[in-house]
Amino acid sequence: MATTEITRTIDARGMACPGPLMALIGAVREGTLGDVIEVISSDEGSKTDIPAWVQKARYELIEVVLEDGYARFIIGKTR
């Protein structure tokens, strides 16, 4: 975890549900194997929706960082 290099950041703050999740899905689809995608979301629903989707779609949730008024999700495109 010490040297996770983020390959793409999506700032989805201000987007209403399900906007941030849709932005993440789009980035994962466009990305290549090994990509590490960061999504920044201020939508409360993202806190449960993004982990649920990542698990369902069998990618890796590397980290969730709760900040003041938003959260950062780090996702690995592992397949």
Added chain:
Amino acid sequence: MPDETVSLILFSGTDDKLQAASVLTVGAAAMERKVNIFLQYWALDSFRADRVLKDHGVAPEAGEAGLGAMRDQGKMHWSDLFRQAKDLGEVRIYACSDSMEMFHLTLEDLDPMVDGIWGVASFFSEADGAITFI
């Protein structure tokens, strides 16, 4: 446990209900659930190609404040969310044949996101779980 198909009957044609239904559909598609949508009455009317983007109003309980709150949220339009859901997963939208007759419509009158026309029995033949009526 295999995931059940999500079966939605859209009856109301107001923008708030269509908005809520489109969010449910996108979420279900993202979670790899098959979604079948059946359009009846006023919902079908809102899917007419020349009426999709017009103002369809909101449910009476919304009131002035509710309408304002909905507009301020700045969500994508429900028609765009339904298109996104179709792009994301297995989402099919069918028009009720009976409502089509009531409005004297053909498939060409509807937005292209509508996949076809179904009788009620066809809808039930594809519905393998609970049905949600909106």
